[in-house]
Amino acid sequence: MKYEWQQLNIPELNEGMGSKAEIYADSLTKPVGSLGRLEALAIELARMTGELFPDITPPGVIVFAADHGIASEGISAYPQEVTSQMVRNFLNGGAAINVFSKSIKAVLRIVDIGVAADLEEEEGLVKKKIRYGTANFYHQDAMSREEVLQAIDTGFVEAKELIHKGVNCLILGEMGIGNTTASSAIIAAVTGQSLTELVGTGTGINNEKVQYKQELIKKSIEKRMPKTEDPIDVLMKLGGLEIAGMAGAMLAAAAHRIPILVDGFISTTAALIATMINSRASDYMIMAHRSAELGHQTLLKLLDKEPLLDLGMRLGEGSGAAVAFPILQSAVLMLKNMATFETAQITKRMKEE
Ligand SMILES: Cc1cc2ncn([C@H]3O[C@H](COP(=O)(O)O)[C@@H](O)[C@H]3O)c2cc1C
Numbered sequence: 038m039k040y041e042w043q044q045l046n047i048p049e050l051n052e053g054m055g056s057k058a059e060i061y062a063d064s065l066t067k068p069v070g071s072l073g074r075l076e077a078l079a080i081e082l083a084r085m086t087g088e089l090f091p092d093i094t095p096p097g098v099i100v101f102a103a104d105h106g107i108a109s110e111g112i113s114a115y116p117q118e119v120t121s122q123m124v125r126n127f128l129n130g131g132a133a134i135n136v137f138s139k140s141i142k143a144v145l146r147i148v149d150i151g152v153a154a155d156l157e158e159e160e161g162l163v164k165k166k167i168r169y170g171t172a173n174f175y176h177q178d179a180m181s182r183e184e185v186l187q188a189i190d191t192g193f194v195e196a197k198e199l200i201h202k203g204v205n206c207l208i209l210g211e212m213g214i215g216n217t218t219a220s221s222a223i224i225a226a227v228t229g230q231s232l233t234e235l236v237g238t239g240t241g242i243n244n245e246k247v248q249y250k251q252e253l254i255k256k257s258i259e260k261r262m263p264k265t266e267d268p269i270d271v272l273m274k275l276g277g278l279e280i281a282g283m284a285g286a287m288l289a290a291a292a293h294r295i296p297i298l299v300d301g302f303i304s305t306t307a308a309l310i311a312t313m314i315n316s317r318a319s320d321y322m323i324m325a326h327r328s329a330e331l332g333h334q335t336l337l338k339l340l341d342k343e344p345l346l347d348l349g350m351r352l353g354e355g356s357g358a359a360v361a362f363p364i365l366q367s368a369v370l371m372l373k374n375m376a377t378f379e380t381a382q383i384t385k386r387m388k389e390e
């Protein structure tokens with residue numbers, strides 16, 4: 038054991054605080070249960086943080102960028118260079134995640150964990166490149182075992198730093214052309230679920246290409262033979278560096294009782310990996326939205342998690358989670374700032390016969 042996250046002690050949920058939040062929510066000036074899922078969220082957040090009125094601001098958004106060798110098989114609607122071009126866009130403030138991060142006053146970090154191009158020093162760019170993209174997993178392992186460990190650790194350290202700076206809720210995002218292919222492959226390898234339920238259109242490929250993508254993943258899994266129960270082996274065989282980084286960051290958040298707002302298909306794949314590394318990590322995850330990417334539905338069912346939103350989004354970058362953050366904040370403020378029946382002198386619910 039070389040890395041902190043390999044022997045992580047993730048605290049149990051604080052059930053006592055959850056019960057307190059439940060009782061307190063019923064004392065607020067509204068019919069019992071009338072704020073629906075917001076009430077459940079307030080209880081979940083109390084369990085996670087161990088506080089009745091947790092402060093989940095400021096949120097932190099870490100976008101990990103990395104390339105995928107499998108992109109050379111033509112499984113994306115966009116070419117590989119879009120990854121590095123989008124990193125520049127993130128740094129210039131022009132991407133969707135910039136806009137949404139700003140509106141929730143998030144601390145935003147962009148991490149080059151494996152882009153297949155040299156990026157110039159620039160303010161806001163965290164340069165932690167482990168390699169210039171993964172290898173094409175149809176022909177060879179995506180990376181070495183040590184590179185997987187380094188990538189997870191990079192995410193872990195990055196998230197820990199943000200948490201020490203005061204970030205109280207964590208959103209992970211990614212940029213990496215070809216990463217829906219890596220994600221579908223990972224989920225198929227781990228769950229054995231049929232590829233027809235896991236492979237979608239990603240950035241917008243046609244049906245013929247989707248079939249080719251399925252076939253390519255099937256053959257690659259047969260060739261690489263990832264060890265189903267070993268998340269490190271799965272990442273080593275299939276990639277990618279940004280998925281490993283996101284998983285590491287999730288582990289850091291869980292260890293610090295920081296709620297994780299999970300974005301779409303790629304983020305949830307990282308959530309699956311983090312949960313395989315440490316099953317308690319899942320206790321600290323709230324699924325922000327249902328991505329329109331086909332496999333996300335299947336994955337959410339497997340993880341037994343219900344997302345907050347369903348807006349037909351299929352972007353990644355952490356965008357859906359950033360859009361969902363105000364819902365979490367509403368849940369916190371409901372509990373913290375509403376009057377109780379007692380303080381507002383309102384007559385309580387009648388007893389039924
Ligand atoms: C301009 C642009 C911005 C993006 N932002 C996120 N993605 C998303 O699309 C990619 C995955 O889809 P596929 O597997 O089909 O390549 C990832 O980079 C993901 O973050 C983008 C894709 C593009 C083209």
Ligand SMILES: O=C(O)c1cccnc1
Binds near residue numbers: 239301354
């Ligand atoms: O849901 C996602 O994360 C997603 C979907 C399609 C393309 N990129 C990301």
